[in-house]
Amino acid sequence: MGYELSNEQLEWQTIARDFASRRLKPARHWLEGDEFWANARMLSEQGFLGVTLPEEYGGMNLDLFSAVLMIEELCRVCPTSGRMVYHTGPGITNFINHLGTAEQKAKYLPKITAGKYYVALGMSEPEAGSAATDLKTTAVEHGDRYKLNGSKIFVSEGHLADAFVVYARFGTTGKPSDIGAILVERDTPGFSVGVPEENMSGEYQTALYFDDAIVPKENVLVKENAFKALMGVYNGVRLGYAAQTLGITQAAFDRTCQYVQERKQFGKQICEFQGVQWMIADMYLQLEAARTLLYKAAADAAADSKADKTSVSIAKVYVAEAAKKITDDCLQLHGGYGFSREYPLEWYYRCVRAASIAGGTIQVHKTMLASTVLGKKFDQRR
Ligand SMILES: Cc1cc2nc3c(=O)[nH]c(=O)nc-3n(C[C@H](O)[C@H](O)[C@H](O)COP(=O)(O)OP(=O)(O)OC[C@H]3O[C@@H](n4cnc5c(N)ncnc54)[C@H](O)[C@@H]3O)c2cc1C
Known part of the structure; x- marks a missing residue:
């Protein structure tokens, strides 16, 4: 549509x-x-x-x-x-x-x-990144509570979060259907947050540790047979993330359009050079295409009140790839100033780089797209 x-x-x-x-x-x-x-x-x-x-x-x-x-x-x-x-x-x-x-x-x-409470996501594990369904963290019923064991990594701003949506295995079949999610508050006994590690964009990510962490039963979001429901919600999250990436990329482009009309070399504004004009035109084309694909996926989600996974993968891949290329070219058109910390270009570039990894890597989304196009289910499990 x-x-x-x-x-x-x-x-x-x-x-x-x-x-x-x-x-x-x-x-x-x-x-x-x-x-x-x-x-x-x-x-x-x-x-x-x-x-x-x-x-x-x-x-x-x-x-x-x-x-x-x-x-x-x-x-x-x-x-x-x-x-x-x-x-x-x-x-x-x-x-x-x-x-x-x-x-x-x-x-x-x-x-x-009210802006007073921040909830982070604990899904990725040291041995389960793209292969999210290989996650090992367990949630075992223990009277009127659940006992959690395992660990998470790459949790964005985990050191500042008040609570965490944690993916865990509630069943014991070893299948994806075991996986559900539970809310874990920061002061939970047996739970700890690792040391914050700064990443490329200057944000911090942390590990989470569950060592017989005791969580009340009423904190369960979903138990077994809910992986599809979890991924359905996650697809909406991915669109919100893609919107951030697109906005940052547009910011880099806006500044660059201004800069090429201010900066003079060889006695002319650099936008007078055809090589620069074609770079601007290529960036514009990619931005328009990225926006169209993102809006289409968002419209599909608004119509169905849930995001369509194929539209989301198309938008996510295109926005992430375009953002990398456009912010790189914007930095290039600022010359040495683009590489300096005086201007925000290098920061924009670092910010959007994560979009090719977070929320599922480009490669994993492309595999899903290929399976849709070819009508085959490519089983990536052992
Ligand atoms: C900025 C940022 C924020 C994040 N925030 C969070 C967060 O808040 N909470 C959270 O739980 N996680 C978070 N993550 C983790 C993110 O979800 C994972 O990094 C991502 O799922 C990839 O997993 P991995 O890093 O283990 O890479 P791997 O899965 O080990 O992949 C390594 C490489 O192998 C490729 N690869 C793997 N499998 C396949 C395949 N089947 N076919 C082709 N190529 C393949 C990948 O594309 C990648 O290039 C964040 C990551 C980043 C970068």
């Missing part, structure tokens, strides 16, 4: 664009520093936290497509602000919104929309 933005979606896009350009100042560090919290306060006053959550929990009840449009616009000015809207709406919070019980929603969602 194609897509068309409704009047309401166009309105939200315009509101987010105006708000971002008038009010936001770029803040590089997520959940840290005066600049970030000043932006977060304004986002909260504007009602932008929890955009996809029901109104009864302080949200706006918008569809995923509207959220994608808003996140893109905010990231164009301030990536960490876009990320705040993503996190409190269609990001990890989505697991609670879509899979949680009424009690869990009432307990967690209002704190999240």
Whole structure:
């Protein structure tokens, strides 16, 4: 199916664009520093936290497509602000919104929309990255609780999170159907968060350790036979992430279009050179294509109220690949200034690089696409 933005979606896009350009100042560090919290306060006053959550929990009840449009616009000015809207709406919070019980929603969602509570995702393990269904962390029933054992890695900003959506094996068949998810709060006995490790974009990731961690039964999100449901929610999360990547890439492109008209060499603006013009045109083409594919996937999700996995993989792969190429070319067109820390180009480049890995690698998504095209199921398991 194609897509068309409704009047309401166009309105939200315009509101987010105006708000971002008038009010936001770029803040590089997520959940840290005066600049970030000043932006977060304004986002909260504007009602932008929890955009996809029901109104009864302080949200706006918008569809995923509207959220994608808003996140893109905010990231164009301030990536960490876009990320705040993503996190409190269609990001990890989505697991609670879509899979949680009424009690869990009432307990967690209002704190999240107030910007006072951050939930991270514990899915990847040292031996189970792309092969997520090989994960080993177990959740074993123990009276009115579950006992968790195992470990997680690469948890984004785990050192700052208040709670974690943790994928674990509830069954013992060894099949993907054993896998479910449970909410683990930070102060859980037997649970600890590893030392934060800085990654390429300057964010921090942590390991999680479960050593007979005792978690109340009411924290279970889903138990066995739920892997499909978990991946369904995760596909929506992937679109929110792709919207951030697209917004950051657009920011790099906007700056570059300005720079090539300011910078002079050989007595001319560098945009007078055909080599530069063709680079600008190629970037524009890729940006438009990336946006079209992302919006199509978001429209499919809004129509069905769940993301279509093929549209998501197409959008995710294209946005990630285009972002890498465009931010690289933007950096190139800034010459030595692009490589310096004085300008944000090198940061944009580092930020979008993760999109080819996080949320499933490009290669894994391409395998899924090939299996759709060829009508074959490529079993990647042993
Ligand atoms: C910035 C960032 C943030 C992240 N945040 C989180 C988070 O909050 N929570 C969380 O749980 N995880 C998080 N991750 C982890 C992420 O989900 C994994 O890195 C990803 O799933 C890949 O797993 P891996 O790193 O183990 O790579 P591997 O699976 O070991 O892959 C290594 C290489 O082999 C290739 N490969 C593997 N299998 C195949 C195959 N079948 N066919 C072709 N090629 C293949 C991959 O494409 C890749 O190039 C994050 C990662 C990044 C980079």
